[in-house]
Amino acid sequence: SAVISQKPSRDICQRGTSLTIQCQVDSQVTMMFWYRQQPGQSLTLIATANQGSEATYESGFVIDKFPISRPNLTFSTLTVSNMSPEDSSIYLCSVRASSYEQYFGPGTRLTVT
């Protein structure tokens, strides 16, 4: 399995500001994913981040709002830009550690006031 860490673990931010979430993996992985879990809801994929290429965004998510970086095979960042209270969620990083297994980080709990 892969050990995944995320920073920050939680944050309270003001409307209109931006927050960058970091995801660090203890081994090299080809595919990393960013998911959002709104309060009491299921997980929804925001984008897939592959090293050396632009992130692929799911319907309803755009790069201007959720820019992603993937500078190497062990690290990625997700920025939540120009935040509003509707962005209050848990943001989870996930990796495909082998061809089949997918593991999740501990999540970042974001509250926007």
Add this chain to the structure above:
Amino acid sequence: AQKVTQAQTEISVVEKEDVTLDCVYETRDTTYYLFWYKQPPSGELVFLIRRNSFDEQNEISGRYSWNFQKSTSSFNFTITASQVVDSAVYFCALSKNYGGATNKLIFGTGTLLAVQP
């Protein structure tokens, strides 16, 4: 389109009871992967099992067992002799088979399991 349905929103049982969590999926793909994850109150998603659509054998791991039936598009999860520590939200998820590998996961809405002492 792919879809995962977990019709049970909440289940409450008393410790030591057996409980089954239902998962029904929809996909047009002939090959795919199915997953179960556990999300305790701490919020982290814990991987429980992955099943390849080629493999319909049921699996048992301690008190956990999974019943995969392609004929009914179901992948149900049973906890035997439940314990308070089993209290969590359980998610079923589906992934396409991309050349033998998994990719993005489509999650069900989750089932909140409360095990009372």
